[in-house]
Amino acid sequence: xQRNRLARQPGRSEQLLFLTDDQLxxxxxxxxxxxxxxxxxxxxxxENYAYGRAHHRAIHxxxxxxxxxxxxxxxxxxxxxxxxxRVLRQLVEDGLVDSRVGKQDRRQRNLYLTExxxxxxxxxxxxxxKRMRKAFSNAGPEAVHGFRTVxxxxxxxxxxxxxxxxxxxx
Amino acid sequence: xQRNRLARQPGRSEQLLFLTDDQLxxxxxxxxxxxxxxxxxxxxxxENYAYGRAHHRAIHxxxxxxxxxxxxxxxxxxxxxxxxxRVLRQLVEDGLVDSRVGKQDRRQRNLYLTExxxxxxxxxxxxxxKRMRKAFSNAGPEAVHGFRTVxxxxxxxxxxxxxxxxxxxx
DNA sequence: CTTGGAAAGTCAACAAGACTGACATAAACT
DNA sequence: AGTTTATGTCAGTCTTGTTGACTTTCCAAG
Numbered sequence: 036x037q038r039n040r041l042a043r044q045p046g047r048s049e050q051l052l053f054l055t056d057d058q059l060x061x062x063x064x065x066x067x068x069x070x071x072x073x074x075x076x077x078x079x080x081x082e083n084y085a086y087g088r089a090h091h092r093a094i095h096x097x098x099x100x101x102x103x104x105x106x107x108x109x110x111x112x113x114x115x116x117x118x119x120x121r122v123l124r125q126l127v128e129d130g131l132v133d134s135r136v137g138k139q140d141r142r143q144r145n146l147y148l149t150e151x152x153x154x155x156x157x158x159x160x161x162x163x164x165k166r167m168r169k170a171f172s173n174a175g176p177e178a179v180h181g182f183r184t185v186x187x188x189x190x191x192x193x194x195x196x197x198x199x200x201x202x203x204x205x
Numbered sequence: 206x207q208r209n210r211l212a213r214q215p216g217r218s219e220q221l222l223f224l225t226d227d228q229l230x231x232x233x234x235x236x237x238x239x240x241x242x243x244x245x246x247x248x249x250x251x252e253n254y255a256y257g258r259a260h261h262r263a264i265h266x267x268x269x270x271x272x273x274x275x276x277x278x279x280x281x282x283x284x285x286x287x288x289x290x291r292v293l294r295q296l297v298e299d300g301l302v303d304s305r306v307g308k309q310d311r312r313q314r315n316l317y318l319t320e321x322x323x324x325x326x327x328x329x330x331x332x333x334x335k336r337m338r339k340a341f342s343n344a345g346p347e348a349v350h351g352f353r354t355v356x357x358x359x360x361x362x363x364x365x366x367x368x369x370x371x372x373x374x375x
Numbered sequence: 376c377t378t379g380g381a382a383a384g385t386c387a388a389c390a391a392g393a394c395t396g397a398c399a400t401a402a403a404c405t
Numbered sequence: 406a407g408t409t410t411a412t413g414t415c416a417g418t419c420t421t422g423t424t425g426a427c428t429t430t431c432c433a434a435g
Binding site for chain 4: 104105106116117120124137140142143144
């Protein structure tokens with residue numbers, strides 16, 4: 036799936052928008068409150084399993100790229116290995132994640148979701164997708180396009196490539 | 206756990222978008238990574254003062270509506286009063302926030318930023334505004350409109366009114 | 376007027392999850 | 406053989422969330 040639709044439109048960026056501090060402040064608050072909504076549904080589900088957002092994120096990214104290494108996961112999640120390790124250990128112990136020794140490089144561990152793990156992943160992402168789908172539908176396609184464009188711009192440039200590349204994984 | 210989160214918005218939404226799970230997943234990841242970018246700059250500044258995001262949020266909302274009560278702040282921040290209180294106490298001790306006994310109701314405390322508090326508020330919000338302004342400028346005005354529309358839809362309906370009303374404050 | 380309940384705020388103790396730092400082990404590389 | 410890399414672990418700290426218990430203040434019913 037090609038994702039050139041998010042590519043920056045040439046010329047466009049040189050428009051000198053007049054943005055008042057108040058408009059920007061509203062944008063800031065929208066980010067804050069929308070993110071809260073964004074995490075609210077999965078958080079409720081996670082409580083039933085005594086897991087937190089960290090578990091959710093790990094499960095999400097393992098699902099997106101099954102077999103990724105611990106280092107890759109670390110890198111994309113942006114936490115320390117100690118912090119990730121606690122979460123990962125629980126998930127492996129609970130039988131949601133399978134950690135297999137790498138075939139080429141036996142130092143590495145390749146991470147996979149088990150069937151149970153995939154079930155929880157689906158439950159979590161389904162809740163999140165529902166809200167996202169509703170918001171997208173209510174807002175309309177042009178708005179969705181704008182949403183993507185702005186958010187992409189908000190991501191740290193160094194991360195941006197990584198994220199967009201990673202999203203290409205089938 | 207009664208939640209009206211699924212209540213329908215009349216009118217706006219009957220567009221029937223085709224949204225693949227993959228498109229939605231991209232939206233989900235954009236939220237995750239953009240939020241990280243969104244908080245990155247203030248986080249760096251906060252380190253210098255040994256404060257965290259909670260302090261930032263408190264300062265932000267006190268600045269937006271000087272003189273608001275602890276309860277109002279509690280409500281908008283969405284944490285427990287005990288959690289807020291710790292943060293607030295530090296800010297008062299450090300001379301960034303002024304907590305005055307309410308004139309009509311002496312149980313209440315009205316919160317104000319001191320001059321020092323306003324200085325830090327500015328420093329933090331300026332960093333955040335810079336990133337927001339850049340993202341907005343690069344994305345263009347239509348995109349900004351879409352961004353706002355989608356994010357507004359993502360907020361919990363119960364909160365939505367509160368937030369939008371609150372944004373009217375001069 | 377009194378009194379009992381509710382509301383606003385504070386204090387204490389605990390838990391999750393982030394962090395740093397030090398160290399261990401195994402495998403790969405030079 | 407010695408070094409670097411990938412991962413895991415232990416210990417300790419910090420921020421920020423939680424619940425429970427408490428004080429002060431207000432208000433309204435008796």
